[in-house]
Amino acid sequence: MKTLTQRVWPDTVASRAILILVAALLAFHLLGFWAYRVGFESLATAARDRGLAERVVSIKRAIASTPDAPERDRVAHDLSSASLEVHWSKVSLVLGNAQATERAKMMEARLKELAPELATESFRVGFADDGALGSGKADAYRHMMLVSVRLADGSWVNFSSSALGASQHIDWSVVAITICFGVGIVVVALLLLRWATRPLRDLAVAAERFSLDQTPQPLPENGPIEVRRAARAFNTMRERIQRLVTERMQAMAAVSHDLRTPITRLRLRSELLDDEPTRVLIDGDLGEMEAMIDSTLEYLRGGVSSEAIRRIDLASVIETIVDDHIDQGHCVALAGLTSAPVLGRMLSLKRAFSNIIGNAIKYGETVSVMIAEANDQLVITVEDEGPGIPEADMGRVFHPFVRLEESRGRQTGGTGLGLTIAASVIQTHGGQIKLANRATGGLCVTITMSKVGDTGAQPSGSSPGQSVGQADHQRQIA
Missing domain, CATH: 3.30.450 (Beta-Lactamase)
Incomplete structure (x- = not known):
C-alpha cells in the first residue's frame, strides 16, 4: 500500500x-x-x-x-x-x-x-x-x-x-502579470517535457509487451543520451534473453532425446522379465522418469510455444479434462457455463488446467469445478476437500520444484512443477491465479481470464434469472 x-x-x-x-x-x-x-x-x-x-x-x-x-x-x-x-x-x-x-x-x-x-x-x-x-x-x-x-x-x-509615512499597497496588476508569465512558462515546459520523456514511455511500453514467443522489434534509439543508452541496453538485453532461451531449449531438447532413448530400451527389456511384480515396478519408475522429463521441459520452455493463438472454447477444454478423470473413476463435478470463449493456445491451456485439476484430485480426492462469468471476465474455481495449504506457503507453491512435506509427500509423486507451469501459462494468457483455503477444509484455486466477445452463453437449462452457479451442466460420480 x-x-x-x-x-x-x-x-x-x-x-x-x-x-x-x-x-x-x-x-x-x-x-x-x-x-x-x-x-x-x-x-x-x-x-x-x-x-x-x-x-x-x-x-x-x-x-x-x-x-x-x-x-x-x-x-x-x-x-x-x-x-x-x-x-x-x-x-x-x-x-x-x-x-x-x-x-x-x-x-x-x-x-x-x-x-x-x-x-x-x-x-x-x-x-x-x-x-x-x-x-x-x-x-x-x-x-x-x-x-x-x-x-x-x-x-x-x-x-x-495622511500620505506621509503611509505604506504602499500591493499592485495587483503586477501580481497578475507575474502569474500569467508563470502559467505560460509551466504550459510550455509541460509540452516540452512530454516530448522529451516520450522515449521513456516507449521504453516502458516495449518492456511491458516483451514476450519470448514474438519476433522482437528493436526499440528506436532516440531522445536524450541517457534515454538512448537505456533503449540500446534494452535492445541488447532482449536479444540476449532470446538467444539464451533458444540455446536452453535446444540443449534441453537434445538432453530429452538422449534420455528417452535409454528409457525406451529399458521399457522394452522389462517386457522380457518373467517376474510380473518387478516388471510393474520398473514400468512405474520409467513412467515417472518420463513424466519428470516432460514437466521439466514444459517449465524450462517458460511460456514459449510455436502454437498459434486462436479463439478456443475454454469450457470444452475443461470438460474434456473432467471427462478423462471421470473415466478413470475420480470424483469430479463440473458446473457453470457451457461456453467460455478465450484467445489462447489450446495445448498450453489444457496442460495448465490438467495440472490444476489433477493436483486437486491427487490431494483432495473429491473435486468441484465451476465456470462462471463476472464483469466480462471468466472465473474458474477448482475446489477440493484435501488438507489445504498453510498460509505461509501459499506463495511458495508456485516456485519451481517446491513440494510441501505436510500435504505433498513423496508417495504422491510429482516434481513440484505442476502449479508453477500452470501459473506461467495463465499469466502468459493475461490471467490471474489465486489460492485460498476453504472454511470447510480443502483448497480453492481461482483462475480469472478475459472473455472474448459476447456469445450470450448461458448454462444449459438455466433461465434468464438463474445464476451461473445454478446451472444444470454438472457431472459427478462417487
Missing part, C-alpha cells in the same frame, strides 16, 4: 519536473516580488521625503516673504495640495511638550539631512497617533503626520498629510 507521501508525490518524470519547476518559479517570483517591494518602497520613501523637505522649505519661504497676516493665511491655503495641507497660525500644530517618538526623531533627522536649511530653523515633527496633537480621537488630524516650522516673527507654518 502506498504511503501518504507516495500518493501525494507525482510518479512520472514529467510531473516531478513540472513540480520542481513550479516550486522554483514560485520561489523566484516571491523573492523577486519581495526585492521589488523593498526597492520600490525605498525609492518611493526617499522621493517622498525629498519632496516633502523641498516643499516645506519653499512654502515656508513664500509665507515668510508675505508680511500681512491675512495674506499669509491665503498664501498657505493656495499652496496646499491634496496630499499636503498648509496652515499659518500663531501657534504650533505639534505640541512642544509632546514626547518625541522614535519615528518622529527619525523623520526629523531625515528632513534635516535632505534640507540643511531646516537644521537652522526651529521646527517640530510628530504623528497624531503618537499624541503630538494632544486632542481626542475625533480630531480631523487623526492618523496624519504633522510638521510645524517657526518663522522669524514667532508664528508657525503647519503641514499635515
